[in-house]
Amino acid sequence: MPDANSLYGPLDPAPDAGWTDARPRMGFFTDTSVCIGCKACEVACKEWNDVPGSGLDLLGMSYDNTGALTANSWRHVAFVEQPAPAGHRTPPFAGYPTAAPASATSAAVVAAGTADDTGTEPGLPTGDPVAAARMAAGPEFLGMPGSQPPGRATGVAERTDFRWLMMSDVCKHCTHAACLDVCPTGSLFRTEFGTVVVQEDICNGCGYCISACPYGVIDQRKGDGRAWKCTLCYDRLGAGNTPACAQACPTESIMYGPLDELRERAAQRVATLHERGVPEAQLYGHDPTDGVGGDGAFFLLLDAPEVYGLPPDPVVTTRDLPQMWKRAGLAALTMAAAAVVAFVGGSS
């Protein structure tokens, strides 16, 4: 175990924060293998916490029109359309005349057309040739695995495999929460449940927490200036209730409970999925020895974290703070010494 007030390594954060009557640490286990992308969590969160609207924009990112966790979206369901095989399933498009647009089969499909003559008359606009060319150009590397322009994720192989991943993302309530560590006003605090909460009446909008979060979760609200994020429904927890999102989740993809129990349940679930031929099932954020000391909200994913837009190896940004202070102190001392030497030298 690390020292008290450690900024790194496994520990129980509530007692560490000074709670003498700390409750068992509570958290979320989000099992994405049973998520159906209904977004009830997003709606329940907004309704209960009175979170303002986050914009009426069609994003074109599959069925995700929320985009990211922001000050106005404390739950975010990501939708990832992938040509990857889901090992345990029959490839959905096996045997269908479906292929990558760049492939010969696809070319034939397109060339064959839909009918002999669609009867287009002069004067009616034909399809946009630029768009058609773009669609036919095939995949394009955008710098992220699993991230492709829609409909162009396949390589030259036939488009037979497909899967649609859905994942409800949320603040991780880190064991070592950098946002809390850097907060100069004490607005961010550790609750008796081990969760991390912003007190809106104290936050002064300095924004330090935003750059500190290794997941990019906490965010400043426009026109308000203060920082906002998931509170793990602190008000509901105090009354013995389940957080709104977990309460609303119809498939129990979002599970709420004592973190120890959730970790056990998660380990069992992964083992079951591996047995059933889902080797890609993996946990994320469950490990107390990881860079943030384990998350209070952790996940079962069906692919690498990057595919969902999660950092593969997050590290609490304040991990090196003691060392940095030491170094800075040393540097200051050296400077001071140099200055002294200079003066002393000058007078000699």
Next chain:
Amino acid sequence: MAEAHPVGFQWVMEAKRRGAKVFHVDPRFTRTSAVADTYLPIRAGTDIALLGGVVRYILENELDFREYVLAYTNAAAVVSEQFLDTEDLDGLFSGYNTDTNSYDQASWQYEGQERNSGGEDTGKERDSAAGLEHESHGVPTSGRIRRDETLQHPRCVYQILRRHFSRYTPEMVERVCGIPQERFLELARAWTENSGRERTGALVYSVGWTQHSVGVQYIRTGAIIQTLLGNMGRPGGGILALRGHASIQGSTDIPTLFNLLPGYLPMPHHADHETFDDWVGSISRPGQKGFWGNSRAFAASLLKAYWGDAATPDNDFCYGYLPRMTGDHGTYQQVLKMIDGGIKGYFLLGQNPAVGSAHGKAQRLGMANLDWLVVRDLFLIESATFWKNSPEVATGEIVPQECRTEVFFLPAASHVEKEGTFTQTQRLLQWREKAVDAPGDARSELWFFYHLGRKLRERLADSPHPRDRALLDLTWDYPTHGDLAEPSAEAVLREINGYETASGRPLSAFTEARDDGSTAIGCWIYTGVYADGVNQAARRKSRHEQDWVAAEWGWAWPANRRTLYNRASADPQGRPWSERKRYVWWDPEKAEWTGYDVPDFEKNKPPTYRPPEDASGPDGIAGDDPFIMQSDGKAWLYAPSGVLDGPLPTHYEPAESPMRNPMYGQQANPARKVYENPVNPMNPSPPEAHSDVFPYVFTVSRLTEHHTAGGMSRTVRPLAELQPEMFVEVSPELAAEAGLAHLGWAHLVTGRSVIEAKVLVTDRLTPLRVDGRIIHQLWLPYHFGTEGLVTGDSANDLFGITLDPNVLIQESKVGTCDVRSGRRPTGPALLDLVADYRRRAGMTVDRRIPLVTTDAVGCDDAAGSTDQRSPEAAAGEKRGEDA
């Protein structure tokens, strides 16, 4: 199901956790497909071909649950010699009348019963959606039915089924549906392997299955499979209809339909049911076997509930006050009548036809031609603002200053702002408490109708006109409470349950109903919901405190039975089919039926009971006939009457299809209801020319994020922002073919309208190879309209009006269209574009849609008189070819 019923889908996920394999068949890859083990893309509108393939797979491999099928179905019944199948007539059945485009069902009857069809004029039955009545009534089969227990007789139902489905081979499934054979066989194997003595399978469908010109036959095919596999009346089996919103089951039980009264009593027809006895006789059919034999008591008790003291046996319980049907009063007929000026006023309650009904333009033009329109809704919906904000205002077809309709908008209370019951798909009534007061002037439906009735009665109190007696004699004495004088919903439930008129004692069971005026019952199938004066629907005993059937949660009609026809869960001798699937059985010591559920059988009728020759009513049902509402106690694999478009399901192409029916010369359902009206042109389909003007297939459905016509979701910010814009989903292949850019605009054109939408190019859609050619399908959500926080064009504007003949449901899940990149024109140019498409497609005003597209024999009448050969000879010849 995950898309439209995410809460119910939790149980599918629970089953999956326990190792169940989930199959999903859908034109597009949805959120359900994402978690299914196997996903099968299918061409929209071809489900009968797929399911027929499963029927054939069962029959050819003898995978049916033979003991169940022999004992509990009509598989052994021998059908009339006069019957000719679609195999004989190129897609038609015998009895088709080309003048009325409907069937005479005489030749479909069991042998020797050709005169008992009760459906000589199916054209009239179609107008009154009589198929819906038959759904629960059964139809007459009197006398003895000839059976062949060996199932070898060439005219026994089993062999007719085999022959009828013989061409639904895996190759044909692939040719019609676009589903590769191996994929189809994977589905057929899984379904059959999980049914039988030890295992049962449930079939769950949603409204999208019904919205076809052959909608009823879709469900029929599912029922045939479930019956052959022994999945009816047994735990874990059945066919469950997921409803489009809360209490749609309730709204057919106590109907909002023009042709039904509460408890599935038919609305009388002015010509056929002149007297009370005519009406009741048409339901109970004296001499008829089965439980409808008691309907006189149900009918009398209903009228007694309506008209109280005024209703006496001497005046036929005021039967004369009941409105009568004169023909088709379905919602689409009404809209066309509005356009023609035949309807003056209209109430819209929680419905938004301007967005939610097929052919939005017809809906809006109809509503724009009324004297008055009352809209009660939570929000100001499109159906209340069409006169100033609609596509027709933009094109100049509706001029706000000149629109004659006076619209009254009355805010309504939501489900959390009023008390009452919901009835869900399992027929379970669950009581709802009021959580909060409704805001402002918003009121409950109960309040609205009670006080409307009260005021009308006050206005008419001194009326000398006999026509007003029906209103003045109504029992209208519900207790009210609170400042707003809200009527008591419990009092209404008590009336629905029924009571003894003398003592006011609530009835416990519908068997207490009497036809002498001593009982009053608002809806006989609900009797028992207020037994002992206790609101049984409000019971909330946890499932952890009772057995797995959970009989003390809410209340299910009839008689709190959770599974209908559950006598079928025991074998003919009354023993459970298997220990694993034990549910209801005969206890020989106590000489009664017992089990986990309320037995759906007379409690003390032993399995060995055989009815006397002349028995009728319930006494006519043998001790081993579980399907007690049917006149022969059997589940019907073959429907000798009652289904207006054929005794067996047959694959027909949708009314609008880009291709010729690969199975028969008959292209589409020959008995479908069409409305030849200038406002309702249907896109041409083969064999008509010019179908290539509309080369693409489109289908519509819901997004999880929105609710139906959007009135309750586009108006609510946290929902609206989740799906903020109208879009169309296309495959990459179609995007390349039509030059569509992701997030760019596209517009879709049909013979009715043109709408625009943002394009989502996605791998979730695939082209299909069907009958040697490529078919592209597009998908659209139907939630958008011109009001609310997020707006967009309405997908339902694309559809025309073509209906299923049995229940008059519209075909609004498949149509043909053209898709073009860019935005649609606006103003009058929009009309020009549609007119141009119509011209190119030959959709002139005098065009008549060919309903019959085959030259097969016998389509003029049952005897096949148009052909020189006798029908027998023709049939024999055809069979010879097959052999």
